[in-house]
Amino acid sequence: MVHASLSALGYVVGGPEAVVDALIGAIGPTGTLMMPAHSGQYTDPANWRNPPVPVEWIESMREAMPPFDVAKSPTRMMGSIAEYFRLSPGVCRSNHPTVSAAAIGPNTRMLLEGHSLDQGLGEGSPQARLYDIDGQILLLGVSHANNTAMHVAEYRAVPEGHPLLAQRSPMTVAGERVWVDHHEIDEDNEFATIGDAFAATGAQRSGAVGAGVAHLMGARALVDFTTEWLRRHVYR
Secondary structure (H helix, E strand, O other): OEEEOOHHHOOOOOHHHHHHHHHHHHHOOOOOEEEEOOOOOOOOHHHOEOOEOOHHHHHHHHHHOOOOOOOOOOOOOOOHHHHHHHOOOOOEEOOOOOOOEEEEOOOHHHHHOOOOOOOOOOOOOHHHHHHHOOOEEEEEOOOHHHOOOHHHHHHHHOOOOOOOEEEEEEEEEOOEEEEEEEEEOOOOOOHHHHHHHHHOOOOEEEEEEOOEEEEEEEHHHHHHHHHHHHHHHOOO
């Protein structure tokens, strides 16, 4: 699973196309490449805060908002590499309105199918399936603050009954556009700080890529470390 920033790499001849081609070439025909394809704009505008929506707009925005579409809905704040990858031939996307993932390769179906609507970055997520097969995570020009796999650890660390944020998203169900309810963790855990502690264990490899820095690690080692860190420092 790759989280990437094109601008952090400096000038790249060929832009996001060159980066995606290089990644697919590196893993070869037996490898599977996955990236986050989040689309946080498919939520109830009443909950938007950056910027907030005027109260008198909310109902008309709800009525006009198109439903999430696996094929058409753009990513938001994922960067040009993830968006180019989402649109590439042969790439599939999981059916989640806000925290989907995109993948290509032999393990695509196993990683993406059955993505849980509720708690979409928890045990029913592509990130959790990556943990199951002990896949690798590459941070390409970004820090652990962008590492979506660490959310799996959040769901494992929170005590039973911990409050979750109620979300609503427009989706197509049985051919009709409807608003569906789901719940997510609403936390502000310091993933960058946890990532620094993880790197100090020696379980992460780092090196220069263009003008940026890349970090490579095992998903299982990272999620297990983060789970224990959160249990010790946050959810005691």
